[in-house]
Amino acid sequence: MKAQYPRSQAQIIQVLKLLNYAISAQDLYVELKRRDQPLGLATIYRALEALKVRGTVKALTLTSGEALYSLISQHQHHLNCVSCGQSFAINECPVHHFEEKLKQTHHFQVYYHTLEFFGRCHQCQRKSVL
Known part of the structure; x- marks a missing residue:
């Protein structure tokens, strides 16, 4: 329905x-x-x-x-640069197994999850070295 x-x-x-x-x-x-x-x-x-x-x-x-x-x-995961503000998608998902475990142990229906890392991208790291 x-x-x-x-x-x-x-x-x-x-x-x-x-x-x-x-x-x-x-x-x-x-x-x-x-x-x-x-x-x-x-x-x-x-x-x-x-x-x-x-x-x-x-x-x-x-x-x-x-x-x-x-x-x-679909689940999306990102690397976020704190210097320039760009966000880069990550195609891998290291937490799907954990999501299934939560569903079984806590009877919790997960709609989606996010995984975000914050740091500096390659270009911003290069700028600070120059």
Whole structure:
């Protein structure tokens, strides 16, 4: 049975599916307006929060403090540079086995997980040596 979403949440889900990349709430506001589906910024934040609670959307908080939202399709892991702010995706997942253990031992349904490392990228390290 397909989950039913309020109109604002359904609009956001549709746009996130079409974009297929993480986006800030402010940029989502602009994108919805561009598509003639305007929603207020407060409504967008409430809808995103509700979608997070339902396990439909995830938020990635950048080193700048800005949150980027995307649909939960797969686990993603990142290396985040504290100097330049770039985020690099990691394709490996060393915690899937731990997620399964939590599911069994704590009867906890995991929607998704994040794994982020913070440090300095190769380019920023080179700049400090020069």
